[in-house]
Amino acid sequence: xxxxxxxxxxxxxxxxxxxxxxxxxxxxxxxxxxxxxxxxxxxxxxxxxxxxxxxxxxxxxxxxxxxxxxxxxxxxxxxxxxxxxxxxxxxxxxxxxxxxxxxxxxxxxxxxxxxxxxxxxxxxxxxxxxxxxxxxxxxxxxxxxxxxxxxxxxxxxxxxxxxxxxxxxxxxxxxxxxxxxxxxxxxxxxxxxxxxxxxxxxxxxxxxxxxxxxxxxxxxxxxxxxxxxxxxxxxxxxxxxxxxxxxxxxxxxxxxxxxxxxxxxxxxxxxxxxxxxxxxxxxxxxxxxxxxxxxxxxxxxxxxxxxxxxxxxxxxxxxxxxxxxxxxxxxxxxxxxxxxxxxxxxxxxxxxxxxxxxxxxxxxxxxxxxxxxxxxxxxxxxxxxxxxxxxxxxxxxxxxxxxxxxxxxxxxxxxxxxxxxxxxxxxxxxxxxxxxxxxxxxx
Numbered sequence: 388x389x390x391x392x393x394x395x396x397x398x399x400x401x402x403x404x405x406x407x408x409x410x411x412x413x414x415x416x417x418x419x420x421x422x423x424x425x426x427x428x429x430x431x432x433x434x435x436x437x438x439x440x441x442x443x444x445x446x447x448x449x450x451x452x453x454x455x456x457x458x459x460x461x462x463x464x465x466x467x468x469x470x471x472x473x474x475x476x477x478x479x480x481x482x483x484x485x486x487x488x489x490x491x492x493x494x495x496x497x498x499x500x501x502x503x504x505x506x507x508x509x510x511x512x513x514x515x516x517x518x519x520x521x522x523x524x525x526x527x528x529x530x531x532x533x534x535x536x537x538x539x540x541x542x543x544x545x546x547x548x549x550x551x552x553x554x555x556x557x558x559x560x561x562x563x564x565x566x567x568x569x570x571x572x573x574x575x576x577x578x579x580x581x582x583x584x585x586x587x588x589x590x591x592x593x594x595x596x597x598x599x600x601x602x603x604x605x606x607x608x609x610x611x612x613x614x615x616x617x618x619x620x621x622x623x624x625x626x627x628x629x630x631x632x633x634x635x636x637x638x639x640x641x642x643x644x645x646x647x648x649x650x651x652x653x654x655x656x657x658x659x660x661x662x663x664x665x666x667x668x669x670x671x672x673x674x675x676x677x678x679x680x681x682x683x684x685x686x687x688x689x690x691x692x693x694x695x696x697x698x699x700x701x702x703x704x705x706x707x708x709x710x711x712x713x714x715x716x717x718x719x720x721x722x723x724x725x726x727x728x729x730x731x732x733x734x735x736x737x738x739x740x741x742x743x744x745x746x747x748x749x750x751x752x753x754x755x756x757x758x759x760x761x762x763x764x765x766x767x768x769x770x771x772x773x774x775x776x777x778x779x780x781x782x783x784x785x786x787x788x789x790x791x792x793x794x795x796x797x798x799x800x801x802x803x804x805x806x807x808x809x810x811x812x813x814x815x816x817x818x819x820x821x822x823x824x825x826x827x828x829x830x
Contacts, residue, residue, distance in 0.1 A: 388733070388765070388766045388767065389748065389749070389766075389767050389769045390766060390767065390768045390769055390770055391748055391769050391770055393431065393432075393766075394417070394430060394431050395416065395417045395430075395431070395432050395784075396417040396430070397415065397416055397417055397780065397783075397784075398414065398415045398416075398417075400415070401414075401415055402414045402415065405535065406533075406534065407534050407535070407537065407603045407714070408603065408713055408714055408717045408719050409534070409535055409536070409537060409603075409709075409710035409711070409713035409714050409717070410534055410535030410536075410537070410710070411719075412713050412717055412724060412783070413433060413535055413536065413709070413710070413713070414535070415783070416432060416783055416784050417430050417432055417433075418430055418432045418433025418436070418709075419433050419535070419536065424532050424540070425529055425532025425538075425539040425540035425541070426539065426540055426541045427535070427536060427539065427541075429706075432732050432784070433709065435732045436709050436726065436730055436731070436732050437543065437705060437706055437709050439729065439730040439731075440575065440705055440708050440709065440712075440730050441522055441543075441545075441705050443571060443574050443575060443729060443730070444522070444545050444571055444703055444705055445522065445545075447567045447568075447570050447571040447574070448520050448545065448547060448567060450567065450570070451518065451563040451564065451566070451567045451624060452518055452563075452624075453518040453519065453520045453547055453567075454517075454518065454519050454520070455519075455520055455521060455522075456504075456519055456520075456521050457521050457523065458494075458497055458500050458501065458504075458521050458523060459494075459500075460493055460494055460523065460524055460525075460526070461483075461491055461492070461493060461494070462491065462492050462493075462494045462497075462499070462500055463489070463490075463491060463492075464482070464489075464490035464491060464492055465490075466499040466500060466502075466503050466683070467492065467499050469499070469682060469683050470498070470499050470502075470679050470682050470683055471682055472498075472499070476495070478528060478530075479495060479527040479528050479529065480492055480493075480495055480527075480528070481493040481495075481526050481528050493526040494523075494525060494526070495525055495526060495527045496525065496546060496700070496702075497521075497523075497546055497548070498548070498679050498698070498700055499679065499683070501519060501548045502548075502679045502680060502683050502685050502698070503683065503685075504519075505517065505519075505550055505685055505696070506680075506683065506684065506685035506686070509550070509687060510687060510688060511687055511688055512552050512687045512688065512689040512694065514687075515550060515551060515552050515556075515687065515696070516549060516550060516551045516552075516556060516560055517549070517550040518547065518548075518549050518550075518560060518563070519547065519548050519549075519550075520545060520546065520547030520548070520701075521545070521546065522543065522544070522545045522705060523543075523544065523546070524541060524542070524543055524544075525541070525542055525543075525544045525546075526540060526541050526542075527540060527542075528540055534603070534710075535710060536706050536707060536709060536710045537603075537605075537667070537707060537710045537711075537714075538605070539706075542704060542706045542707060543704075543705045543706035544702055544703065544704055544705060544706070545702065545703040545705055546700060546701065546702045546703075547564065547700065547701040547702075548698060548699070548700050548701070549561070549564070549698060549699040549700075549701070550680075550696045550697070550698055551696065551697045551698075552687070552689060552694060552696065552697070553694075553697060554676070554697060556697070557674060557676070557697035557698070557699060558674070559626050559629065560699060561593070561672065561674050561699050562629035562630065562632065562633055563624060563629065564672050564699070564701040565581065565595065565629070565632070565633055565672065566619065566622055566624070566629060566632060568581075568597050568670045568672065568701075568703070569581070569619050571670075571703065572597060572599070572669065572670070574727075574729055575708065575712060575727055575729065575730065576712075576716075576727035576729075577599050577669070577711070577712065577715060578599060578600070578615065579597040579598065579599050579669055579670065580597070580598050580599075580600075580608070580610060580614055580615070580641055580666070581595045581596070581597055581633075581636050581641070582595060582596050582597075582598055582608060582610065582641040582642055582643050582646075583595060583637075583641065583642045583643070583646050584596035584642070584643045584645065584646060584671065585643065585645035585646060592674070592675070592676070593673070593674040593675075594671065594672065594673045594674070595671070595672050596643055596668050596670070596671050597668070597669050597670035597671070597672075598643070598666035598667065598668055598669070599666055599667050599669055599711055599714075599715055600664055600665070600666050600715075601665060601666055601667045601711070601714040601715060602664075602665060603665070603667070603714055604665035604666040604667040604668075604714075605665070605667070605668075606643050606644065606665065606666050606667065606668050607643070607644040607647075607663070607664075607665055608641070608642070608643055608644070608662075608663070608664060608665065608666045609640070609641070609642055609644075609647050609652050609661075609662075609663055610639070610640060610641040610642070610656075610662050611639040611640045611641060611655070611656045611660050611661070611662070612660045612661070612662050613639055613660055614636060614639040614641050617635050617636055617639075619632055619635075639656075640652055640655045640656045667707075667710075667711045667714060668704075669703065669704060669707065669708055669711050670701075670702065670703045670704070671701075671702050672699065672700070672701045672702070673699055673700050673701070674697075674698075674699040675698060675699065675700070676697050676698065677695040677696070677697060677698070678698070679698055680695045680696045680697070680698055681695045712726065712727065712730065716785075717785075718807075721782075722779070722782060722783050723782045723783070723785075723806060723807060724782070724783060724784065724785030725785055725787060725806050725807055726785045726786075726787060727787075728787050728825070728828050728829060729829065731764075731785065731786060731787050732766075732784065732785070732786065733764050733765060733766040733786045734763050734764040734765065734786070734787065734788060734825050735760070735763050735764070735765050735766075735786060735787070735788040735789065735790060735821070735825060736765070736766050736767070736768060736781045736784075736786040736788070736789050736790070737753055737756055737757060737765060737766070737767045737768065737789075737790045737792065738768050738774060738777040738778060738781065738789055738790065738791045738792065738793075739752075739753040739767060739768060739769060739792045740773065740774045740777075740792060740793050740794060748769035748770075749767060749769045750792065752792055752798070752815075753767060753769075753792055755815065756790060756792070756801060756815065756818065759815070759818045759819075760790075760818060760821060760822055762822055762826070763821075763822060763825055763826075766786065768780070768781065774791060774793045774794075778791070781806075782806055785806070786806070787805060787806055788803070788804070788805055788806070788821075788824075788825060789803075789804050789805075789806065790802070790803055790821070791803075791804065791810070796812070797812065799814055799815055799816070800812050800813060800814045800815060801813055801815065801818070803821055
């Protein structure tokens with residue numbers, strides 16, 4: 388791909404309305420454009436990053452046996468009235484009427500809709516458990532949308548739902564998602580802490596938020612630093628191992644502000660291990676038993692008895708993760724963004740300043756390099772900017788690797804550098820070395 392042909396409207400300075408790193412960068416490098424308050428168009432660069440994050444989220448859901456479906460954004464109010472949440476949810480819910488004067492809503496979440504699907508499709512306990520998920524746009528009418536995509540009104544979300552026969556089996560499903568989330572955030576190169584959390588409007592008696600540390604986070608957190616040392620690399624999807632995994636985290640005090648108890652914190656956490664800071668919520672899981680299945684009469688036949696199914700729900704903010712990664716990885720002092728390779732908009736940028744071929748905006752050398760590295764996701768800066776400006780530009784965009792074709796580079800070689808790291812001279816005949824370095828680091 389050639390930069391001159393792409394829709395990447397880069398600004399010289401940070402927009403005045405942007406107050407946090409993610410909002411500043413996403414506007415400045417043309418990842419998003421505001422359409423109205425809290426609603427954004429995702430331009431090609433931002434959309435590409437978000438779709439790569441979505442791919443990782445989807446793979447980890449598939450790995451635990453969850454099945455993907457797709458539910459609509461617009462829902463009937465009837466099922467929400469059936470569950471009792473239509474009047475309780477509050478003004479964040481966007482309520483509308485169609486031309487037949489039927490009450491509809493733009494879905495802020497999907498507990499009711501998925502329960503309606505389950506009750507009409509599953510009648511016997513032999514078809515359980517069921518783990519179902521989709522990745523879809525949601526809308527919550529925030530009173531004061533701010534911080535770009537971090538607290539907006541329309542957002543892209545993975546929400547999953549589990550249906551089990553009893554509490555024990557439901558707890559196993561809950562732990563499966565607990566592991567899937569840890570694996571997801573690890574692949575995104577994020578240190579996400581599972582924390583006991585308030586259940587809010589979703590309801591239930593068990594909930595964990597997954598929080599990444601960030602000064603710009605809106606969640607105040609209280610935790611034991613030793614929680615960062617918990618290892619889950621060898622965890623398998625087996626009942627006992629998943630129980631042990633969760634208990635290994637839960638033995639350390641880690642809560643959000645709503646669950647904080649000063650006496651418990653000081654009693655359970657030695658002073659040298661206490662951490663009070665801010666973080667960004669990137670995932671939230673809930674177990675709420677028959678909160679929805681009972682009022683909505685969602686049951687299965689088990690040994691001749693009617694049993695209301697036990698449910699949980701599991702959310703990951705796919706679009707929010709774009710901003711969360713920026714908050715965690717962007718060096719605003721040096722204006723350098725380093726995306727994890729797994730979600731970077733491009734794996735490597737070719738920065739060309741050689742003599743242009745007739746009819747082309749790039750040199751013969753650049754085309755040669757592009758041809759030899761066609762297995763990589765590449766972008767070529769074929770603009771008229773000098774090499775220094777090109778390096779600054781791609782440091783800002785955050786492509787992890789750069790191949791520099793400068794006037795001081797030997798004719799038979801290129802300068803290869805990792806953003807934020809050292810550079811080396813590599814002969815064009817040895818370009819497969821670059822390919823090996825990059826492909827070996829793919830998640």
